[in-house]
Amino acid sequence: MSAPVRRVCLVDVGTNSVRMIVADVSSQRISSVILTDGKITRLGEGLHETGVIGEAPLARTVDLIGKFVTTAASFRPDIIRLIGTSAVRQARNQADVLKRVLDATGIPLEVIGGETEAVWTYHGALGNLFDLTPPYLVIDIGGGSTELIYGETLTESLRAYSVEVGVVTLSERMIRSDPPQEQELANARAEVRKAFDGVISKLLPFLTSSVTCVGTAGTVTTLMAFSMGMRLYDPRKIHGHGLQRARVCELVSRLSRLSLAERLKLPGIEKGREDLILAGGIILDVLMEQLNLAGLIVSDSGLREGALLKTAGLLN
Numbered sequence: 416m417s418a419p420v421r422r423v424c425l426v427d428v429g430t431n432s433v434r435m436i437v438a439d440v441s442s443q444r445i446s447s448v449i450l451t452d453g454k455i456t457r458l459g460e461g462l463h464e465t466g467v468i469g470e471a472p473l474a475r476t477v478d479l480i481g482k483f484v485t486t487a488a489s490f491r492p493d494i495i496r497l498i499g500t501s502a503v504r505q506a507r508n509q510a511d512v513l514k515r516v517l518d519a520t521g522i523p524l525e526v527i528g529g530e531t532e533a534v535w536t537y538h539g540a541l542g543n544l545f546d547l548t549p550p551y552l553v554i555d556i557g558g559g560s561t562e563l564i565y566g567e568t569l570t571e572s573l574r575a576y577s578v579e580v581g582v583v584t585l586s587e588r589m590i591r592s593d594p595p596q597e598q599e600l601a602n603a604r605a606e607v608r609k610a611f612d613g614v615i616s617k618l619l620p621f622l623t624s625s626v627t628c629v630g631t632a633g634t635v636t637t638l639m640a641f642s643m644g645m646r647l648y649d650p651r652k653i654h655g656h657g658l659q660r661a662r663v664c665e666l667v668s669r670l671s672r673l674s675l676a677e678r679l680k681l682p683g684i685e686k687g688r689e690d691l692i693l694a695g696g697i698i699l700d701v702l703m704e705q706l707n708l709a710g711l712i713v714s715d716s717g718l719r720e721g722a723l724l725k726t727a728g729l730l731n
Contacts, residue, residue, distance in 0.1 A: 420446065424487035424495040425723040426480060428516075428524060430459035430502040430558025430583050431691065432633065433476060434719050435483040437490050440727040445542070445720060449490055454479055455687035459502035459559050459583045467508040477519050484520045496726045497524045500532055500718070501559025501581060529577025532718060533562035537573060539721025540631040540714040544655060547627045547712065552618070555717055556634040556698050558583040558691075563614055563702075565621055574621065576614045580607065582634060585694040594674045595693065603694065607701040615705045628708050630658065631717035633688065634695030638666055639713045640683030641692075648683070650715040659710040660703045667696035 420441045427434045434453035438445045456476040461469055480497065487495055503512055503526050516524040527535075536555045541547070555562040559581040565574040589603040639653050642662055670678060670693045678689040703711070 421494075421727045422449070422490065422492045423723050423726050424484075424490070424492040425719055425726055426483050426487075426495070426497045427719045427722065428458065428476065428480065428497060428499045428503065430462075430500065430560075430581055431455055431457055431687075432558070433458075433479050433483065435487065436719050436723055437487050437492055438723060440724060443724070445723065450486070452483065452486070455685070457558075457583065457687070459505075459581075461587070462502055462505060462559070463584050463587055466506070468502060468506045468512055473512060473515060477515050480516060480524075481519045484522060494726060495522055496722070497522055498722055499524050499526045501529070501557060501579060502583075504529070505559065505579065527722075529560055529562065529579070530575050532560070533564045533575035533577050534573055535721035535725055536562055536631060536718040537564040537566060537575065537721065538724060539717045539719065540629050542716060542720055542724065544629065544712065544714060547629070548625075550621070550623075550626050552622065552626050552628045552706070552708075553714075554628065554630045554635070554699070554702060554711065555632050556630075556695050557581045557632055557718075561611075561698060561702075563611075563618060565618055565626075574618065576617070578610055578614060580610045580698070582691040582695040582698070585698065586691050590694060594677075595671060600671055600697070603697050604701055607698050608705065611702065611705065615702075618706065622706060628706075628711040629714050630699070630711040631714040634692065634699060635711070635713055636715055637683060637685065637688055637692055638663065638696060638699070641666060641681060642683070644682045646682045648685070653713055654715040656713050657710055658713055660700070660708060663696065663700050663703060667693065667700050670696060 424437045432455045437449040439447040458476045460472045537553045550567045553564045
């Protein structure tokens with residue numbers, strides 16, 4: 416008897432971007448991707464200064480969520496699920512945000528915790544990288560938080576950590592000049608080291624030379640596209656490709672010398688990421704240094720895909 420097929424729409428409402436996937440799921444796998452889309456709305460803009468999500472970023476985000484829900488409905492999914500991460504977790508006006516989304520779409524926005532985000536990202540990032548050998552370490556650098564997840568198998572013995580430092584928060588707090596000043600860069604690196612010290616000390620005893628590191632989300636995929644000189648983003652060329660720390664250092668060094676306008680002209684740098692990619696590169700570079708990682712495998716899949724599988728009821 417064949418496994419049942421469920422069609423699921425998952426909308427990931429992040430600190431920097433909103434991403435949607437509509438897919439058929441069967442036998443604990445995404446059997447067919449019907450549609451994917453995503454846009455930068457910068458929901459977490461100014462959040463670290465005010466503690467609240469502002470009207471302009473909220474309006475942009477709610478408008479896009481509404482458009483995604485309308486589009487997804489035409490594909491007749493069995494379920495449409497909206498999940499919110501770091502920005503919604505941290506906002507003092509979270510209740511207002513949830514009401515706005517519910518009023519606009521008729522669907523509740525579920526706020527997931529950092530550890531849940533980490534575990535779902537782990538499953539999504541590794542779900543279709545079939546030839547990698549355990550143990551695994553997954554790094555997910557988001558807009559408002561960064562997740563580190565270690566596992567000895569695909570499903571068990573997970574050590575998941577979430578730190579509320581991401582590309583939006585680090586950029587807004589530490590990098591204000593254009594191009595950035597040397598002291599700003601040094602302060603940003605010091606901030607990342609301090610924020611992750613406790614998590615690094617917990618992970619290091621488990622990391623041996625045999626660990627397979629996988630990086631997911633916009634920072635890692637953008638750096639890979641930039642490294643490859645990719646004018647038009649092609650996930651098939653990104654997914655499963657290796658990115659060495661030495662190359663990350665080169666890319667971060669180059670980005671740190673450029674203005675925002677100059678970065679936007681570079682291949683692989685999407686409009687809306689030109690002011691964030693440097694902070695993301697710094698986070699990745701510092702983490703790879705602290706974790707003694709020579710390189711990682713890039714995954715174009717992550718939280719969105721892991722949450723979709725969870726929604727289909729195929730993960731424990």
